[in-house]
Amino acid sequence: MAGVEKPRYQQLKDRIIARISSGELQPGDRVPSENELVESSSVSRMTANRALRELTDEGYVRRVAGRGSFVADLRAQSHVLEVQNIADEIAARGHTHSSSVIRQSKQNARGEVAKALHVEQGTEIVHLTLVHYENGVPVQVEDRHVLADFAPGCLDEDFAATTPSAYLSSVAPLQEAEQVVRAAIPNAAVCRQLQMADDEPSLVVLRRTWSGGRPVTFARLHHPGSRYELTGHYIPPGTARSPSADVVQLESLKQC
Amino acid sequence: MAGVEKPRYQQLKDRIIARISSGELQPGDRVPSENELVESSSVSRMTANRALRELTDEGYVRRVAGRGSFVADLRAQSHVLEVQNIADEIAARGHTHSSSVIRQSKQNARGEVAKALHVEQGTEIVHLTLVHYENGVPVQVEDRHVLADFAPGCLDEDFAATTPSAYLSSVAPLQEAEQVVRAAIPNAAVCRQLQMADDEPSLVVLRRTWSGGRPVTFARLHHPGSRYELTGHYIPPGTARSPSADVVQLESLKQC
DNA sequence: AGTCTCAAGTTGTATATACAGGTTAGACGA
DNA sequence: TCGTCTAACCTGTATATACAACTTGAGACT
Known part of the structure; x- marks a missing residue:
């Protein structure tokens, strides 16, 4: 630095x-x-x-x-979706974040991962899989692929202590992120890791992050549909903040 | 003023x-x-x-x-989620938008709707239900509640020609919007209107919009999980725009 | 007891000034 | 002609100062 x-x-x-x-x-x-x-x-x-x-x-x-x-x-x-680090998000709610590392290995990029990261098939990547807990309840399965030459320390870092998101933004500044949100039926492994009911849908966020003008990491974030939602507040550019609006109660919206 | x-x-x-x-x-x-x-x-x-x-x-x-x-x-x-009008969104993709009006009636606000709009139980509202089609395929069920005293013309407007979103923003300027995104299991009516498979999850957006310092409309937007997703592009505040990034290809992300 | 006034602390805005550092065009010299 | 240097302009930040408007609580007064 x-x-x-x-x-x-x-x-x-x-x-x-x-x-x-x-x-x-x-x-x-x-x-x-x-x-x-x-x-x-x-x-x-x-x-x-x-x-x-x-x-x-x-x-x-x-x-x-x-x-x-x-x-x-x-x-x-x-x-919406501005959240880069689930640990901060959970901490901001006053809750306790913990996580367990399921996978932390070096692999060769295949198919869609190679395509998403704009690299040749077989390029070395680090594949991470973590489960994040809020007050002990699983709320996210993070399935992340990182370019090996971007973050060589990825294999040794203790991601139970520092989330991949926090680690990556400490290695290099985040420039841009693209995201896709969809509802899906989770596969068996995700379903088990999130302790989801059989017929429960999942909310999936695909996120690709750019640094230094190239995509460096691609993540699939799976959330249980019954325990997780994305919230947002939108103010059109150029609008004067209404002083009366004070604190907007998102809670009442969530209960609908 | x-x-x-x-x-x-x-x-x-x-x-x-x-x-x-x-x-x-x-x-x-x-x-x-x-x-x-x-x-x-x-x-x-x-x-x-x-x-x-x-x-x-x-x-x-x-x-x-x-x-x-x-x-x-x-x-x-x-x-993300800046999209206010699905007709514009579909037109921007070069596709054809159409919609059919299922319900357009005056009702009294009950329970959660009254709560979301910050009014007493029984306050007069207009309840709209529309199905929006992209190239003839249903992509959204719009279930919207509008304060009757805010938009008295709501009962007479032809919403097959002008979407409620476009009409409302022509009546008064949008100030703020809150949104919640979640994955859910659709009820039978929505499932039928969106022609969804039995086990298909839906992506639901709850949106409350403010004008003149008070909430004036509350909408539930149901989308078929297999045919709809939210996309976004995020640039952190204060980041220098990378001049090379130009147009980012979201397409490759969507295929994952 | 109740009411009024005022002082102190707070945010919100506006100005003048200063210095550091990036960028560019043009002058100058080899 | 080519390179170098400099002056002029730009943004970015930092400080000291000033005034207006709002809130609260304490104290004086009725």
Whole structure:
């Protein structure tokens, strides 16, 4: 990594996000005010303001003039499918994430995997299969293929501790991701790993991620239809945020 | 509306967005630099900077240090599930859209519908049920509830000619939409209308749309799992657009 | 007890200024 | 002619300062 430091407003954002996703700050909790950040971090108020304002735009924080800044509930504005790391997603809900590694081996790319990654048949890849649990309940089977020359450490990394998603984005910055969502009937192995009922459909996300101008990883993410859903909040570009909208209750939508 | 003026950075954004959406500024065209905005609009550079920076975050503008600011390619801001109108979506694929109206009646909101729309039980709503066809093949059952006082013309409109989505956005501007995606087992009626196989799962999108600070319509969109999927392209905020990536081939991803 | 006012703290915005670093075109010299 | 250097412009960030508007609680007053 180059020794270039991140800008200070970004450092502030990172620290606050870390405190939220670690659970230290719960939804509704008060976040340090601009003036408190000025004193504790030795930045100007404009810098603290930018950090808090961007956290608000990104849905982490809700601000009320005259009262203060608070951790937003429910990731109010996270875009559908923006989630890159299921561990963060589960942590943001205040739950406990764990995972078990089913497969971690070097293989040669065949058929559709080679095609998805834009490489020749037989190119070396690392094939990972993990099951992710939320509070002990299985919620995702991650079946991932990574270009071997992109992430040579993939075979040795302990993916029970660091999710592949987190590891890969630490190796190189994510540039773009394409995704396809479909409903499907799971195969027997997935069905067993997710402890699904016989007639239960699964929600499958196919995700291909690009880095350095080429696709580097391709994942199939299987979820149990009865225990998992994708949520999203869409605001058309250029729309002024309605100040009254405050916190939108996705819960009531989920119960329908 | 109160006579409160919008903040100046927002006025700047509005003016630039207007020039882009009117076609005066085409993708790739140069946008006024910060210093030019300072002179032409009598604002400080920090204000011009904020306007251009937020336009960048929202995907309207691409900035290059040392060169200038340019109108971004339109594709950059399309997010998953941004599709509001299935007729447009089908037309964009070069296919033919048609639809048949199954139900178009006035009802009283009950249970979950009343809850989703934030109204009392018994409030008058219009209940619409349509089947949408792509090249004659059914691809969506739209089960929609609209607040009667929001769109009184809903009972008379010919929804075989204009989709409810298109009609509603012509009545009032869309502000926000919440969406939930899940896999489910369709009920018998949906199964028949979509001509689905017995064991085929369905992909269901629940969508609640806000206008004027209140929810005005709530729709359940059922799709056959074997013939429909949601696709998306995600670019993390703040990422420099890779100029080479151009048009990404989703097709190869779909075949997996 | 109830009401009013005001001070302190908060967010939101706007400005002037400063410096670092990328990009480009043109001047200049070999 | 070719390469190099520099000046001019651009974005990106950081700071100090200022004013407006909102919220809350404490204290004064009736």
